[in-house]
Amino acid sequence: MELLDAILLGIIQGFTEFLPVSSSGHLELGKAILGGNAVPEESLLFTVVLHFATALSTIVVFRKDILEIIKGLLSFKWNEQTQFSLKIVISMIPAALIGFFFESELEAFFGGSIAFVGAMLICTAALLWFADRAKNTLKPVSYSNAFVIGVAQAVAMLPGISRSGSTIATSVLLGNDKGKAARFSFLMVIPLIFGKIAKDILDGALSSPDTPIIPLSAGFITAFICGIIACTWMIQLVKKSKLSYFAIYCLIVGLIAIAVSYF
Template sequence: MDIIDSIILGIIQGLTEFLPVSSSGHLELGKAILGDNSVPKESLLFTVVLHFATALSTLVIFRKDIYNIIKGILKFQWNDDLQFAVKIGISMIPAVIIGLLFEEELESLFSGNILLVGLMLLVTAALLFLADRAKDTQKPVSFANAFVIGISQAIAMLPGISRSGATISTSVLLGNDKTKAARFSFLMVVPLILGKIAKDILGGELTYEATNFMPLTIGFIAAFVSGLFACTWMISLVRKSKLTYFAVYCAIVGLIAIIYSFTS
């Protein structure tokens, strides 16, 4: 993998992890456009590095929230911070179950299945379109809401379903405040990303060569910086009900991907 490829894929990951357009779907499309040789055997390591970069950007943006959550857990008082941490834990349950039981089946979907990506992008577009028309309320995310949103996160393991799009849309459609919905959506994925990274490291599935250092570093920086921008921007967009633009984008890219899958 050369430097240009690592920058492109890093920016794609950083932007699409937070913007509701499916990071996994765009990475699959990016690999298809750049060619199979652009992401060789170190693909898993590169993917892990990019995901760690976006998780780190989330930690930076929400550092005050995370500090309060950790403080609430350590005090072990049933306050808003501890309740929020419990809700995060509840939201993780569906994704953890699906990830453990169907890991191989899910991985098989990430093999250049452009048709599936296109179809799932259309689903993402529909969710965003509906969410943008939902009435904004002041309702916080409840414990029951957290589990339902967690189901959306599990479904978003499919390439082409935007995780942020699915979780934020579900939260908004449940009547939650849009800003709180975005905050919950971005924070709920951090433990899953860090857990998956730990699993890959402990499982010995990652391989590293000295020649990978520069592309990995450049990709990490590109994903981290673009992630900081996208996360901040997305919070503003959700608050202002601007998701329709992304719905149109996902519909267009989805249709292009479907056409490409039949003509390539």
Template sequence: MDIIDSIILGIIQGLTEFLPVSSSGHLELGKAILGDQSVPKESLLFTVALHFATALSTIVVFRKDILEIIKGALKFQWDDNLQFILKIAVSMVPAIIVGLFFEKQLEQLFTSNILLVGCMLIITSLLLFLADKAKNTNRSVSFKNAFVIGISQAIAMLPGISRSGATISTSVLLGNDKTKAARFSFLMVVPLIFGKIGKDILSGDISTENQSFTALSIGFAAAFIAGLFACTWMIALVKKSKLTYFAFYCAIVGLIAIGFSLLN
């Protein structure tokens, strides 16, 4: 993998991890349009590095919140901080179950199934449109909400469903404050990313052979910087109810994908 490829992949990962456009869906579209051999197949090590970069960018953006939550939770008092951590844990349950028991079935869906991607992008578009029209409140995410949002995160494993779009939209439609919904959405995925990284490392499948550490470092930096930008921008967009632009984008790309699949 050359330097240009690593920069492009890093930027795509950093942006699509937070912007509600579905990174997996766009990858499948790219593979179908350009051909599998035309898309650089990054190693597992490179993939792990990019995911670590976006997780790190989330931690940097929410560093004050995370420190406050951890300090509060260490007091072992039943306060908002301890409850927030437990809500994050509850939200992880559906994704962990799907990941452990349906991993092979999910992998079979990532075979340039353009019709599925198109339909899922339309669903993402509808979710974003409805969330943008919802009235803002001061409500925080409850334990019941956390589990429901976790279900939407698990469903977002399907190619074409945006993880951030699905979780933020679900939270807002449940009547939660938009800024708090975005904050919860971005923080709830961090433990899952680190868990997946740990699983990949322990699996022994990661190889450093034929890997350019220059390209790896540059890809990491590109994903980290793009992640900082996208995470901060997305919070502002949700707060100002500007998700409709992404709703239209997903709808247009989804319709094009459906048309492309029907004509081929």
């Protein structure tokens, strides 16, 4: 893997992980445009490193929130932080079950079908469009809300469905405060990312990496910095009801992907 490729992939991962445009969908479109060998098999370690970088960027942005949660848990009391942690666990259940029992079926959707990716991007656009017009309330995320948002996260395992877009949009449509919706959306993915990394390590999938250390480091640093920028920016955009811009973008890209698939 070339250094420039690593930096470009780091930029794409860092921004699309948090912006509601589907990082997996863009990766599939990129492979279709650049050719099937654009992302080599050796890049499994690289992909894991990029996800680790964006998880760390989330921790940096929400470091105060995470510290408060940890302090609340260590107090061994039924407080706001303990309840929030339980909601995070509940939100993880749907995606964890789908990933564990239907991993091979999910992989079948990542076969380069840009028409499917385009259709899912249009679905993402619709979600963002409706969420941007939802009335903002001060309603906190409830336990039932957490599970429904978790279902949205599970659906977002499909290429073209934005994880951040679907979870934030679902939360807002349920009547949750937009700021709280963005906060919950970004924090709920951290355990899943670290869980996936742990699974890959235990399965031995990363035991024989061929990716050179310099491109690996460059990709990590780029994804980490871009992730911090995108995460911070996204929170502000959600609060200001600017999701419709991304809805238009996803609609245009989705329609182009479907049109190109028929030529």
